[in-house]
Each structure stands twice: as C-alpha cells, then as structure tokens.
Amino acid sequence: MLIKLTGGTVYDPMHGVDGQVRDIYVRDGRVVSSPPADQRIDEEYDLRGKVVMAGAIDPHSHIGGGKVNIARTLLPEDHRPHPIPRTALTRSGTGRAAPSSITTGYRYAEMGYTAVFEPAMLPANSRQAHMELADTPIIDKGAYVMLGSDDYLLRMMAAGKTQAEINDYIAYTIVAAQAVAVKVVNPGGISAFKFNQRNLDLDEKNSYYGVTPRQILQTLARGVKELGIPHPLHIHGCNLGVPGNVQTTLDTITGVEGLPIHLTHIQFHSYGTEGDKKFSSGAAQIAEAINRHKHVSADVGQIMFGQTVTASGDNMAQFRNRGFATPNKWVCMDIECDAGCGVVPFRYRDQNFVNALQWAIGLEIFLLVEDPWRVFLTTDHPNGAPFTSYPHLIRLLMDKSFRDANFERLHPEAQAMSTLKSVQREYSLYEIAIMTRAAPSRSLGLGDRGHLGVGAAADITVYTPHGDRERMFEKPDYVFKDGTPVARNGRIVRVTDGGTHTLRPGFDKAVLKPLRAYFEQFHTMRLENFCVSDEEIVNDGRGRIIVNQLRAGSRG
Amino acid sequence: MKALTLTLKAAPAQRVDLAPITPEKLRGKKAAEIGRIRLQCGNRTVAVAELFAVTAGNCEEIVIRRCTGKFDNVGAGMTCGSIAVHGNTGHRTGAQMAGGTLTVRGSTLDWAGTGMAGGTLVIHGDTGRCLGAAWPGDAQGMRNGTIIVCGNAGERVGDKMRRGAIVIEGNAGDYCGARMIAGSILVCGKAGDFIGYSMKRGSILLTRVPRLPATFNDCGTFEFGFLPLLLRSLGRLSHRAAALSKRASARAQRYAGDLANVGKGELLVLR
Numbered sequence: 001m002l003i004k005l006t007g008g009t010v011y012d013p014m015h016g017v018d019g020q021v022r023d024i025y026v027r028d029g030r031v032v033s034s035p036p037a038d039q040r041i042d043e044e045y046d047l048r049g050k051v052v053m054a055g056a057i058d059p060h061s062h063i064g065g066g067k068v069n070i071a072r073t074l075l076p077e078d079h080r081p082h083p084i085p086r087t088a089l090t091r092s093g094t095g096r097a098a099p100s101s102i103t104t105g106y107r108y109a110e111m112g113y114t115a116v117f118e119p120a121m122l123p124a125n126s127r128q129a130h131m132e133l134a135d136t137p138i139i140d141k142g143a144y145v146m147l148g149s150d151d152y153l154l155r156m157m158a159a160g161k162t163q164a165e166i167n168d169y170i171a172y173t174i175v176a177a178q179a180v181a182v183k184v185v186n187p188g189g190i191s192a193f194k195f196n197q198r199n200l201d202l203d204e205k206n207s208y209y210g211v212t213p214r215q216i217l218q219t220l221a222r223g224v225k226e227l228g229i230p231h232p233l234h235i236h237g238c239n240l241g242v243p244g245n246v247q248t249t250l251d252t253i254t255g256v257e258g259l260p261i262h263l264t265h266i267q268f269h270s271y272g273t274e275g276d277k278k279f280s281s282g283a284a285q286i287a288e289a290i291n292r293h294k295h296v297s298a299d300v301g302q303i304m305f306g307q308t309v310t311a312s313g314d315n316m317a318q319f320r321n322r323g324f325a326t327p328n329k330w331v332c333m334d335i336e337c338d339a340g341c342g343v344v345p346f347r348y349r350d351q352n353f354v355n356a357l358q359w360a361i362g363l364e365i366f367l368l369v370e371d372p373w374r375v376f377l378t379t380d381h382p383n384g385a386p387f388t389s390y391p392h393l394i395r396l397l398m399d400k401s402f403r404d405a406n407f408e409r410l411h412p413e414a415q416a417m418s419t420l421k422s423v424q425r426e427y428s429l430y431e432i433a434i435m436t437r438a439a440p441s442r443s444l445g446l447g448d449r450g451h452l453g454v455g456a457a458a459d460i461t462v463y464t465p466h467g468d469r470e471r472m473f474e475k476p477d478y479v480f481k482d483g484t485p486v487a488r489n490g491r492i493v494r495v496t497d498g499g500t501h502t503l504r505p506g507f508d509k510a511v512l513k514p515l516r517a518y519f520e521q522f523h524t525m526r527l528e529n530f531c532v533s534d535e536e537i538v539n540d541g542r543g544r545i546i547v548n549q550l551r552a553g554s555r556g
Numbered sequence: 557m558k559a560l561t562l563t564l565k566a567a568p569a570q571r572v573d574l575a576p577i578t579p580e581k582l583r584g585k586k587a588a589e590i591g592r593i594r595l596q597c598g599n600r601t602v603a604v605a606e607l608f609a610v611t612a613g614n615c616e617e618i619v620i621r622r623c624t625g626k627f628d629n630v631g632a633g634m635t636c637g638s639i640a641v642h643g644n645t646g647h648r649t650g651a652q653m654a655g656g657t658l659t660v661r662g663s664t665l666d667w668a669g670t671g672m673a674g675g676t677l678v679i680h681g682d683t684g685r686c687l688g689a690a691w692p693g694d695a696q697g698m699r700n701g702t703i704i705v706c707g708n709a710g711e712r713v714g715d716k717m718r719r720g721a722i723v724i725e726g727n728a729g730d731y732c733g734a735r736m737i738a739g740s741i742l743v744c745g746k747a748g749d750f751i752g753y754s755m756k757r758g759s760i761l762l763t764r765v766p767r768l769p770a771t772f773n774d775c776g777t778f779e780f781g782f783l784p785l786l787l788r789s790l791g792r793l794s795h796r797a798a799a800l801s802k803r804a805s806a807r808a809q810r811y812a813g814d815l816a817n818v819g820k821g822e823l824l825v826l827r
Contacts, residue, residue: 076693329695 001042002027002035003483008047008462011429012054013438014451018430024052026458029483033454047462050477053433054450055114055459057440060234060264060299061381063104064118064132064143066125067311067341070331071098071382074343075309077327090492097308097345097382105137105498107388110490112461112476115140115449115501119183119234119264120313122146124336124523126177127532133500134543138486140449140459142501144234145177146313148184148216149191150338152518154209163222164508170223171507172515176531180444180501180548181231182224183264185313186238187216190340193316200316202238202251213238214255221259227505228550230445232260232297237269240317244273246282253289253296262443263290265301265380267362275417279354281361284419287368290375297443298369299376302362302393303355304385309345312383318342336524348385356414360407366397367423372434373442391473397427398469445548446501458483499544500537559640560590560613564622568607570598571646575629577604579616579637579656587612625665631658634675647684650677651691653701663707667691672698672720678793682707685729688722689715696737698722704794711748714741717758721786725796733760736821740786744796755814755821761786762825763800765809772813772823779806780824800826 003026010022025032062068072079072095079094084103086092093100099107108116116136121129121143133141147153147170156166170182188211189200195208202214221233237252239245249269253261263269266286274280290296307326312318315332319342322330326347334340348355362384369375377394381387396403407420415421427435441450448457460480466472475490486494512527519527537543560582573596582590591605604610608620616637623630623643631639632651644662654673663681669688687709688698697716708726715731717739724732724741730748733741736755747766761783783806791798808824 076691 001483002032002039003458004041004044005047005052005460005462006044008050008052009465010052010452011433012452013430013434014054014442015453017452022052024452024460026460026480026483029458030448031452031454031456031458045462045478047478049465051429051463051465051472052452053112053461053463054437054441054452054456055461055479055481056112056436057444057446057450058108058113058116058378058381058387058436059376059440059444060119060301060378061116061387062118062120062311062383063116063136063381064101064141065121065129066335067120067313067343068098068132069128070333070341071309071311071343071345072100074329074331075327075345078307078309089495096388097386098311099386101132101135102137105135105139106492106495109138109479109481110476110487110492111388111390111474112463112479112487113139114459114461114479114481115142115446115498117141117180117444117501118143120144120146120185120236121177121179122313122335122338122341123150123173123177123530124338124525126179127536130178130500130532130537134537134539136498137495138481138492138498140498140501140546142180142444143178144181144183144231145173145179146183146185146339147173148187148220149189149313149340151191151522152515153216154188154191154206154211155518157211157215157219158209163219163226165511166219167223167226168507168511169515170220171227171505172511174227174229174503174505175507178500178502178532178534178537178545180503181229181234182220183234183236184216184220185236185339186240186316187213187220187235189213189238189316190313193319193340194334198316198320199242200238202248202255214251217252217256217261218259221256221261225259228552229503229505230548230551231443232262232295234262234264236264236312236314240268240312240314241271241321243271243279245269246272246285249282249286250289253293256295258295260295261297263296263298265378265383266298267301267303267358267365267384268380270361270365277353277413279357280417281357281364281419283361283364283368287365290369291371294374297374297376297439298365299378299380300362300365301378301380301384302366303348303358304379304389304392305348305350305355305359306385307345307347308382308385309343310383311341311343313339313341315340315342318344321346337522346383350409351411353411353414356410357417360410360414360418360420363396363403364418364420364423366427367420367425372427372431373439375435376440376443377432377435391470394427394432394473395468395470398429398432400424400426444501445551447549497542497544499546501546501548503550504547505550557614559617559619560587560615561611561619561621562604562608563611564608564620564624564643566607567624568597568602568626570626572597572602572607572627573629574620574627575632577618577620578631578634578639579618580635582615582618585615623662625663630660631656631677634658644681649679649683650675650703653677666710669698669701669703669722671696672701672703674701676702676704676793678704678706680706682726683709685710686712686715687724688713688717688720690717690735698739702790702793704790706794708745713743714739717741721790723790723794723797725794733758733821736760742787742790742797742800744800752814752821752823754817756818757820759821760823761808762823765825766823768811768823769814771816772811773815775810775812775822777807777809777827780808781806783808783824783826
C-alpha cells in the first residue's frame with residue numbers, strides 16, 4: 001500500500017531539512033522515494049500548511065520495571081481520582097504520575113511519540129520490565145540495564161579483573177536483560193548505602209569493596225565504548241539533589257578521560273551553595289562545561305509544579321529526601337543485591353524556594369546549552385513531572401514571553417537567584433525536532449528511526465502550527481506508527497504493538513562459568529532463568545525484537 | 557418545608573452507585589433536575605427518576621424509602637444535612653462522609669463508614685465487615701465522627717481507625733479494632749477473636765472479658781475518670797451506652813497491647 005503525505009512543511013534535522021515543503025511517500029511502513037508518475041496512490045493525506053516531523057523519541061522515561069509498580073502500589077491517591085474508562089478501541093486504566101502501562105502507551109502516541117526508553121532496568125528485574133513494556137501499546141520500547149552498584153561488578157573491580165573480562169560481563173548482561181544501553185545510578189553508592197554510607201563522593205571509597213565512583217564510571221564508560229554500544233554510558237551521577245553537587249558533576253565530566261558519556265536528569269545535579277539559603281543555580285557552569293566538552297550529552301529532567309512521584313534506583317538520594325514525601329509515605333529497598341530502589345511521592349510548588357529554583361535551573365540548562373544535538377527534552381518522568389507535561393515544556397522553551405510570565409509567578413527569592421529572564425533564546429521548531437527526534441535517535445543508534453529519509457521507518461507526526469506551542473504539540477493531527485495511522489487530533493484511532501530495541505554485543509563465553517557459580521551461591525534464580533529470551537518478548541507476534549547496529553570498529 | 561423523598565419504584569437488577577445523592581450535591585436543584593441525575597447501574601447508567609419517585613422537598617433533609625442492599629455509596633462523602641434511609645443499604649454506606657447525619661433504618665453490607673472524617677452514622681440493623689475501616693491502600697480508616705450500630709457488626713470493625721467513636725450495641729466479629737491507630741470502640745455484646753490485633757493506641761471498651769490475644773497484658777482494675785463522660789456522651793445516641801453509663805462504675809479491668817506493635821492501646825472491660 002502506497003501512502004502519500006502531500007505538501008507538509010517538513011522538519012528533518014538528520015538530513016538538514018528545515019521547514020521545506022515536501023511530499024513524503026510511505027510503502028509498507030517505510031519512507032520510500034517518490035514513485036513513477038503512473039503509480040497509483042492508495043491513500044493521500046493533504047498536509048498543506050501542516051508541520052511534519054518524525055515520531056518523537058523519549059530517551060529517559062520510567063515507564064516499566066519494579067519501581068514504577070511500587071510507585072503505583074504506594075499511591076492509590078494517584079489512581080482513584082483519575083480513572084480512565086475503556087472505549088471501543090482502548091482499554092481502561094488509571095493514574096497520572098504513574099499511569100497504567102496501557103494508558104502510558106496511549107498517552108505517548110497521542111502526543112506524537114513513537115519510541116520511549118525505560119532508563120533503569122535492573123538485570124534481576126528485566127523480565128518484569130519487559131512484560132510491562134509489552135503491555136505498553138503502540139510505541140517502540142527499549143530499556144537501559146543498570147550496572148555499577150551490582151555486587152558482581154564491584155567484586156570484579158575489587159579483585160582487579162581486566163577491562164576485557166568486565167566488558168564480557170557488561171555485554172553478557174546487555175544480552176541477557178535485552179537492553180539497548182547501559183545506565184549507572186549513583187555509581188557504587190547504592191551498594192555503599194547497604195554498608196551504612198549515607199553519602200558517596202566521586203573519590204570516596206565504597207567501605208566494603210574499596211572502589212570509588214570515579215573508577216566505576218571510567219570502567220563502565222570504557223566498556224561501553226569498547227563494546228561499540230551506540231549510546232554512551234547513561235550516568236545518573238553522585239550526590240543527586242545535594243546543594244553543591246555542581247562540582248561533582250563538573251568533576252564527572254572531566255574525570256572520564258574524554259570517554260563519551262550521557263549525563264541524565266542533569267538539572268538535579270546542577271546545584272550550587274551560594275545565597276542566603278545555601279542553594280543556587282549551577283546551570284551556567286554546567287552548560288559551559290557541556291558546550292566545551294563534545295564527548296558529553298545530557299538530558300535535563302525538568303521539573304513542573306504539581307503532584308508527582310519520584311522513583312529512582314538511587315536509594316541513597318531517596319532516603320535523604322524521605323522527609324519531603326507528600327503524601328507522607330515512602331519506600332526504600334534493596335533488589336536482589338543488584339541495586340536498590342526508592343520511591344518518594346513529591347509535590348513541587350512554585351511558592352517553594354527550592355522547587356522554584358529547580359524549575360528555573362532546568363530551563364537555564366535547556367537554553368544555555370548551545371547544541372540541541374547534545375541536550376534532550378525530558379522531565380525524567382515521573383520524577384520531575386509526568387511526561388504529559390512535555391507540550392507545556394516545549395512552549396516554555398519556544399516562547400520567551402510565556403516563560404517570563406511563568407517565571408514571575410515563582411517564589412520571589414528564587415527569581416532573584418536566577419538569570420532565566422535575561423536569557424533571550426527561543427527554540428525553533430527545527431531545534432525542537434533535533435532534541436526530540438534526531439538527537440535521541442542518533443545517540444541511541446536507532447538507525448531508521450527519528451528521521452524521514454528514504455528507508456526510514458514511517459513513524460511520522462503531523463502538527464497544525466499554532467502560536468500557542470502547547471496546543472500545537474498536545475494534539476497532533478496525525479500520528480503514524482510504522483506507516484499505520486494510530487492517532488488523529490490527539491485521539492487514538494488504531495492500537496498496534498510496538499517493537500523492543502535491543503543490542504547484541506559479543507562476549508567470551510568464559511564469563512559464564514564464574515557468573516553461574518555466583519548465581520548458584522547468592523541469587524534467587526538460576527542463570528538460565530535470569531536471561532530474558534527472544535520468545536518472551538516476541539510473545540506469539542505481539543512483540544517484536546529490533547536489533548540495533550553496534551558502532552563500527554568495535555569487536556563483537 | 558418537608559424532606560426531599562426518593563421512593564424506590566422497583567428493585568434494580570444490578571448494583572447502583574448512589575453517591576450523587578447527598579444534600580450538598582443536590583443543593584439548589586429542582587425535583588425534575590434531580591430526576592435526571594445519572595446513576596451508575598452495573599455497566600450502564602440510569603436516571604434517578606427511572607428508579608425512584610421523587611417528591612420535592614428540602615434537599616438538606618433527604619429521605620430514601622424502600623432502599624435495598626443493591627444501593628452502594630449511600631450518603632458517601634456527605635458533609636452536611638441528613639439522610640434517612642428506610643430499608644437496607646449496600647456497601648460503603650457513609651464512606652468518606654465528613655459531616656451531617658446518616659440514619660439507616662435497616663442493615664448495611666460491608667465497608668460502612670470507611671474513611672469517615674466526621675458526622676454521625678446510625679445503623680439500626682446489622683452491618684457487614686470493615687465498619688469504619690481503612691479502604692485498601694489507605695493509611696487510615698475512620699478519622700473522626702461517630703458510628704452507632706444497634707445490631708451486630710462483622711469482622712474488622714475500626715481497622716486502622718485514627719479518631720472518633722464506634723458503638724456496637726450487639727456483637728462484633730473477629731479482628732475488632734485491628735491495627736487501630738487511635739479512637740474508641742465500645743462493644744456492648746460479645747467481641748470475636750484477635751481483638752485489637754496489632755493495635756497501636758486507642759481504647760476498646762467491652763462488657764465482658766474476650767478471648768485475649770497473647771500480646772495483651774493484664775494491668776489490673778482501675779478507676780478511669782473519663783469513662784462516665786465518654787459513656788454519657790455516647791448515651792445521647794445509643795440506648796445501650798446510656799444504660800451502661802447509668803449502671804457501670806468508673807472501674808474497668810485494663811489490658812494493654814498490642815505489645816507486638818506500639819502497645820499503647822488498651823482493652824477496658826467495664827465492671
């Protein structure tokens with residue numbers, strides 16, 4: 001079947017297309033070159049005056065895995081007032097901050113997102129994470145496997161194993177957990193928490209293993225690079241949320257010896273200690289460092305005001321924040337000695353000095369980082385805000401007067417501590433297309449996603465341009481997933497099943513022998529049961545495995 | 557002005573959610589408007605007028621006649637005024653109510669007064685399980701107000717109750733006052749097993765010694781100055797409490813517990 005999308009204004013940064021009027025042809029879920037004139041067009045969409053982009057990609061959103069389920073269980077308050085009835089097409093669900101997996105898929109697709117990545121999948125939780133992702137319809141999924149506080153890696157490092165042996169372990173874990181990237185959360189800190197350390201600086205030793213976060217970051221970043229994993233090491237650094245952590249973050253940037261890294265929800269890692277309240281913005285220093293160091297990319301983790309729930313593997317930070325829990329209940333736990341988990345419900349308020357400044361810091365980073373290819377649009381859903389606030393965030397970035405109007409409602413002392421109002425920059429549609437499509441696709445090595453060139457997967461979103469960018473991005477006119485129209489005017493019209501992005505780095509089978517012994521001695525399951533098989537994800541055709549290419553020049 | 561009266565025409569086949577019928581939600585509405593309110597009935601909705609004959613009257617004072625156990629959420633969330641029900645009610649009668657008076661001249665099913673925050677709930681017949689208890693997922697059950705049950709109550713009376721008073725004139729089932737955080741429960745008849753299971757604080761008043769859990773300690777018999785005051789105030793709503801206030805001395809046998817939890821709760825057996 002041949003579909004023609006006629007006369008839309010196309011933004012496709014991967015190919016340098018900045019607002020050119022073009023026809024796009026789609027055949028069997030792929031973008032194809034224009035067919036001969038006598039070819040019959042089966043379906044035509046008149047997109048004159050509309051904005052056409054590839055489907056958006058969210059590189060960091062907690063939509064599956066143990067902690068999201070714990071957040072759901074913890075917060076009946078999030079579900080009871082927000083029931084979502086079933087329709088003839090869609091199934092019922094509940095929730096806003098931590099919505100049902102099914103609802104998550106619908107909401108993302110309605111907003112024009114066609115791929116979302118769960119950034120913190122514990123190896124031991126990977127089966128459950130993939131089952132939840134399988135229950136997230138329409139969009140493509142993928143997950144980053146969490147390493148760095150797992151006992152096995154720390155044992156290897158403490159025992160002085162070689163980088164090659166550690167690389168085998170990383171590669172094996174990626175394959176076994178069906179992951180698409182590697183994430184590290186509070187490197188070594190989650191483990192240190194269990195040995196009663198309540199803070200862990202970049203060069204502080206884990207009291208049991210004697211390994212420092214800096215060593216872990218270097219080891220994992222080098223492993224990721226040598227294995228040819230497209231996405232650089234996804235780092236949730238030390239000292240999340242601690243005033244003064246801007247120095248830790250700057251040290252992290254310079255401390256990885258030029259290895260490519262991605263700093264996630266960097267807003268939470270950009271706090272200084274100036275001012276009367278000993279809390280200030282480190283956004284300028286962070287943005288300057290990102291601008292200077294080309295090996296670094298970041299996503300922001302913008303906060304928005306209102307009720308949400310923070311769910312993180314970083315039990316050290318979450319334990320520190322437990323006093324802020326609103327409503328007053330929280331969970332911190334260990335998970336299978338792989339890592340930990342902390343869930344603390346939160347309400348960000350614009351009349352709270354710290355929250356207001358957090359909001360401003362996030363926007364400052366967005367606006368001061370010059371290269372949109374290296375800063376991605378996220379709210380670290382649900383930690384900063386639910387993902388449904390993205391259209392609002394896009395308007396804040398694209399509309400200075402709107403931004404200033406919101407800024408003026410903040411806590412007055414927070415206003416005085418921020419330079420946000422002096423920043424003139426407004427994002428263009430082209431830059432938004434970079435940071436929500438092309439850049440995440442390139443960073444994750446998704447190949448045929450995030451662009452509209454010939455051969456690309458036909459994940460396409462069509463918007464009606466509107467002065468109010470929030471309205472424009474809230475309800476796209478059309479969303480196509482693999483060439484199938486799935487949403488129309490912000491309503492689901494067809495429910496499909498997306499694929500799961502994975503990688504297949506090679507590893508030496510010798511890694512299995514000591515690992516099996518370790519599993520036999522310490523784990524609750526056998527090594528063979530730990531691996532998530534392809535069949536489990538394919539699930540009789542409901543799911544699909546997408547194996548992405550490793551970066552050229554790597555072994556494996 | 558006489559009361560607004562809803563008289564059931566024919567018993568519904570499916571369960572009906574009656575939460576939209578409370579004084580504050582009906583305030584200022586005419587009888588015809590009330591008749592058009594949609595009620596969830598099984599998997600569809602029906603108009604009030606399809607189920608009830610509506611007689612116009614003061615919306616602060618609602619009378620529901622010929623009610624049956626098919627009607628859930630009767631008086632749920634009410635904050636003022638009164639609702640008098642002639643007949644039985646279903647689940648969650650007076651759930652989350654914060655004020656006003658709800659009287660059921662019949663029996664209710666489970667979860668009556670769950671999450672109640674104020675007001676008075678009087679049940680002339682029996683009630684099911686989880687009276688004044690915490691709805692699953694909630695940290696607290698009844699948070700304030702008074703519940704009087706003239707008949708018997710099922711299991712888990714006042715589960716995770718935080719404040720307020722419950723009077724059971726008849727018998728209470730097992731796990732009475734389980735996980736209680738604070739508040740008072742008076743059981744005039746017999747109480748079942750596992751009374752006060754894992755209670756933190758709060759008082760459970762009894763007229764006879766129940767089968768005591770192993771984690772309650774006998775503290776002896778004392779004079780309690782608050783007892784006559786409490787019984788007299790409850791006596792305004794309950795005949796049995798009034799009778800006890802006349803008869804009972806201020807003395808009671810005290811059992812402290814649950815020592816497996818905080819242990820500041822007490823079972824007081826009136827002497």
